[in-house]
Amino acid sequence: MTMATYLSEASMRVHSDDNLLHEKEVDETYLRLRNELSSVEIDGVSFFLAEGDLLFDEDELLFYARRRRLASLRFAERLIGNGPELGDAQTVTSGPAELMGVIRNGRPVRWDAGMLLTYCVLRRTFDSDENYRTVVAAMDEAARSWESICGVSFAHVSRLDDSADMKPDGVLYPVREISVDSTMVASAFFPTDAVFRRRMLINRLRYYTTSFDRVGVLRHELGHVLGFRHEHIRSGAPAACGDESEANTIPLTAYDPQSVMHYYCGGRGTHLFNFTENDIIGAQKLYGPPLDDTHVILPEDTETGWSDGSEDVVGFESHIKDLFRQRDRGAMRTFRNFDLWKYEDVKEHALDILREVEGGTMPCDGPWPQSSVDQFKKWVDTGMNP
Ligand SMILES: [Zn+2]
DSSP, rough: OHHHHHHTTTOOOOOOOOOOHHHHHHHHHHHHHHHHOOOOEETEEEEEEEEEOOOOOOOHHHHHHHHHHHHHHHHHEEEEETTTTTSSSSOOSSOOOOOOOOEEEEOOOOOTTTTEEEEEEEEEGSSSHHHHHHHHHHHHHHHHHHHHHHHHHEEOOGGGOOOOSSOOTSSSSSEEEEEOOOOOOOOOOOTSOOGGGGEEHHHEETTOOOOOOOHHHHHHHHHTTTTOOGGGGGGGGSOOOSSSSSGGOOOTSSSSSSTTTSOTTTTTSSOOOOOOHHHHHHHHHHOOSOOOOOOOOOOOSSSSTOOOOTTTBBBBIIIIISSHHHHHHHHHHHHTTOTTTOOHHHHHHHHHHHHHHHTTSSSSTTTOHHHHHHHHHHHHTTTBBB
């Protein structure tokens, strides 16, 4: 199974193929990119850094060069009016720009519906506990922002944060801190990448001091994880980042420089990487609307050993916290600035919350079942145990 998965994912990588070697010697785009792009070494392996945060080995760079060449040909065709999409008489404007997904065999690549996208944050790779906590919090917020706009769900498997393994079983990908002398702030992977390349990298030398929004950077990287490519490709903008002037770029109205997936170099885009309306449309085309988390009602009286004689004590951790879904938590953090998964916060606002859930005005997408309301009331009435 593992082998088959690996082979299918690596099917584009044909090492030691003579044709490929020959192509590398003569392909001008490839040779130019090889010259222009800086390289980054990770775990002893060299990668070319393209578009600010994409890492390619030599074969991948060749495939990338092919795609760039095709894209610029198509773009030139459109400019002179003979493009296959626009016809002779039309100007260069097309429909609203939406997120561009990775395409393979003519189909967009995405994770399976309902799949939990799990990650851990490898604590020992971080220079300090402060860095580690910063990234844990930023990842959490970035993940929740994607969950709030489309049907994906991420989970931080924190028990694997102290794993000795750089690629622990039990998560889709680890988040690691690295230290590379490069413009790269962070880097992620695409769903099509081989299993061993699934990791999110945080550059210690750039991430904590970047002028970009740190949650925004991870929101952008998670966009790659979900299968979205850089927005600027549609513009015919240059592949190399930073070295080329704006004079070499060709503006195209149909692209969205405010998109979360606009790359964060070249002086365009925003520093926040927030979602635009078109991002939300594009994300929902691929993943559907946000998942409606089901209420988790903990068993109150079962023979599984749940009851330990303290069943009369309603505690926040054991009985209350799980009444709140991620989306409830997100809404309260956004609109009321407190955290429904934090004991102190819920205790402080308990009476307000009780009034809202009793009145059915919260959650905003439908009232709690009576049993949950009773549970919460009992917790308030019995002294709000932690
Ligand atoms: Zn990117």
